[in-house]
Amino acid sequence: MVDLTPAQQRILNFIQAEIQAGRATPSHQEIANHFGFRSKRAAACHLEALRKKGALESQPGKARSLRVISPLAKLRSRIADIPLFGSVPAGFAREREPEAAGCVSVDVASLGFKPTRNTFALRVTGDSMIGRHVLDGDIVVLEHGPEPRPGDIVAALIDGESTLKTFLRKNGKPYLKAENPQFPDLLPAEELMIQGVFKALIRKAKE
Amino acid sequence: MVDLTPAQQRILNFIQAEIQAGRATPSHQEIANHFGFRSKRAAACHLEALRKKGALESQPGKARSLRVISPLAKLRSRIADIPLFGSVPAGFAREREPEAAGCVSVDVASLGFKPTRNTFALRVTGDSMIGRHVLDGDIVVLEHGPEPRPGDIVAALIDGESTLKTFLRKNGKPYLKAENPQFPDLLPAEELMIQGVFKALIRKAKE
DNA sequence: TGATATACTACTCATTTGAGTAGTAATGGT
């Protein structure tokens, strides 16, 4: 692919920035205004060039149908928005989206599964799950609903607080193995509310 | 917020799907066509209702300027696209985007830093970094360029292959601590090419 | 029983918008 001229690069950046900011794709007129062109033809010319160089795509005759073509964009998969809760209150499953404290957006391919309405995220506090390589500050993505299999990491509600535990079976009876010294090693799973099964994890490097 | 009627929900879903699929925001006419309405006014009416209920936003007079308002969308931060390499060839830094094998898209807030052109991702193979809680199959996000600090996890090029190592200093001299039995424990850092410093990690649960 | 919201059809209308014609000027390659 041919290199873009500085002017073309600026216009491409502008379009990309507008889309990223959640605004509508700019029209010819808006591009002209932004760069101080007196004629919107100038913008159209640059768009033509960008299209010819393969950096842009648009459906002819359709307003604001510009699409930035980047080598990465071709590889990008669908992005899922997962609500991040500070602490999950007792009656979780009923409401759809109880006040989310944040939003975790990750593409479905990296996540490894397609999130549903029952997918949520929690920020891990404490190193109680370090034995399963889950660290303090990690964001864990959990799925509410499915029956956990033995060995799965689950989030359980204990004393009004979400805690990560390992789900196990002993003589067919489900147990939760706490890796936190504050709790006994094995807790009967029936008495506790399992909020979700571990599906994915995001970690940022400590500063 | 008032609940949406089934018809309104269908239209909202359609708009969201079109945007997610990378196509342009649908016009009134396109919505009408899709649902078989004879008049585009019907579509406009539904959009009005959705706007009134706070589920949509648009700039008046602007073509295709619809924006879906969801509680999560408000919390969503900018999404970064990071190239995922299968294996990083020797001359990395020179080209901008050498054939990426995939694309990792994560929001900047969850990532903990704003990626640059020097940010890339690798899929971890083997459990050699299990001591630092990095597992086989994890995706690590690295930043090329900055001088690593002692204790940082870095990706180094050894025998034409990227390997994760711990960066250390001994008497002021930089060393790489291999956690892989195939390599000696300490390797002089100067002789190896450090490709990037660990910044973030994404893990999917094993099936 | 009347008000209100929903869910449409069939129109009109002013703007927005992409696309195009014609022309100017500068730059760089051959």
Next chain:
DNA sequence: ACCATTACTACTCAAATGAGTAGTATATCA
């Protein structure tokens, strides 16, 4: 010297588009 490309101005034009008027029908609620 000639051509292609870039980078614009100043227009025109038709199609796309949002917004609106008028009207019909069917629910739901008080």
